[in-house]
Amino acid sequence: MAYPFKHERETRVLTEAFGDPAARTIEGWKKYGGYEALRQALGMSPNDVIEVVKASGLRGRGGAGFPTGVKWSFMPKDDSRQPHYLLINADESEPGAFKDRELLRWTPHQVIEGALIGAHAIRAKHVYIYMRGEFFEPAQIVGRAIEEAYEAGIAGADMMGSGIGIDITLHIGAGAYICGEETGLMNSLEGRRGQPRIKPPFPAVMGAFSRPTTINNVETVSAVPHILRRGPEWYKSMGTEKSPGTKLFNVSGHVVRRGNYELPLGFPLKDLIYDVCGGIRDGRELKAVIPGGSSVPILAAKECDIALDYESVAAAGSMLGTASVIVMDDRTDIIRAVRRMVEFYSHESCGQCTPCREGTEWTAKIMRRIEAGEGTVEDLDTLLDVGRNMTGTTICVLSDSCAAPVASSIAKFRDEYMARMRREAPIDALTV
């Protein structure tokens, strides 16, 4: 079976063309119905496009799950005084997430089509795709697709003979996790340090280049052409009532078949792990799952009987986030895994806010000490206290994201921490 693998329980909408390199060209993409939705959208008023997306119930796939149509409707209805911008967030850098990269490298035209439709809806005349710097391969594929779209008269002035003109530019970053935060991304696009901004003003009022701006994730805009073409009712027929549609689940860690699987929202987590991904490697037992990328609280094995939609995962005390499921088997050293995540946040803190700049650093130091078997019970209290002071006290949520896995792992795997204090557990038990 060739990569990327498919599973019979998948509903392949966004991923239909995965594995077909021909879909990277306009001609190939048109065989999948490509650019029909754009033609349709250009014949509609911007408000009508927003209404269709609102009716579909599509929610942002970048992590927060905010309804996309509603977000678009925040944009001013008058663009005569100042230009509007649409930014596509392709700065995928959440540990665990690898869905946008696959969308960009297999279906660049799907992303471009969705972005152009979104730009028309919010009356933007320029789209920037902000892609993380490490993605050189997807950047070349998308860059080529953009030039191809211009040559075919799909982007640029007078798109498809509609009289509407929208430009699209690929922008590649230079390595900073925080540029995936929407206001950090805007600063970085403007040629500044990628430090998040205080909201308000919200991007729809004053965003990139101080103009009204909307920021959408790659996967979000990729769903838009399908919704236009097949109708909001069709989209709502998949998934759950409050979380309609399909979602790319990117599974990593100790499963047999890691990869991206497109499934309707509300799919059971256990089925994803044991059926779609073929179970835990080497016949081991499940120990813990991080359901939405490293920034969300950890779930212990006994909490994993849940459905994967925004509400159900939240009810279980975690978040669906980017649906980046990190699976850990029973040999995993939780302390080491958490320490590594904390080191990441410590490295990526932009340094603007004191609770984050200091908190991530001290949390990392204490976690290192605990991992080495030199921690004390008081350290756990200190970690929780530092974590509380890091939550809700900063401009963006990087600091909260650092505190979440620490607090949840202490709550759920306290025994393991306590055993390490007494130096009973092996320190180097993680490597498989």
Add this chain to the structure above:
Amino acid sequence: MAEQKTELRGGNDGWAGERGDFANLSEADVRGESYVGVRPLEGRAAGGACSYPYQLAEKHPDAPLFEGPYHERLEKIRSRYPDAQGALLPVLNLAQEIHGWLSQADMDRVAEELGLSPVYVRGVATFYTMYNKAPVGTWLVQVCTNVCCNLCGADEVMKAFLEHTGTEPGETTADGAFTCIEAECLGACGFPTVVQVNERYFENVTPDDVPAILERLRREAPKQER
């Protein structure tokens, strides 16, 4: 392409890295199946003008910045932003693409070109990890050791790279070929361990694959003007 190993590792069958034998895989295999392997079209639209890799084996440390075809690229980039400052990151990218790293003189040159103050440009450039503030080897080997790769043994892969190149993290080998560093998440968590070598990803790398990867890179290295 080399003879494929019959025994596939890990279950991601079909993916380049799972076939092992990194020394002889074709470029398309390393890039993923049927990688188009092309630069953007030389379109007049310039929407793809910023999509060139800027961490390459071939470096021209003495070439003047932004002349000839590079000047054309610079102008294309500038045309895509409402102000000069917006073009800062793509122009720094271009400078690093040419020289292989960003010296203070390079940053000053970029500042002059865009009408920004040198200290501002330096402040921005030092924020981002992908700008090399010192020269690096022909091959910059970045091993992801973040949580998903770490769960699958990334620390061992990192150790293997250091052992086989005989370096410390961040140090360049005496022949100027390799600089190995740890990287944060590279966004390919389903294919651990992910190793970025310049503009290329090697995926599903195990410690045993390391000698073959290094051998391949030594063979591919361009003749350098160093």
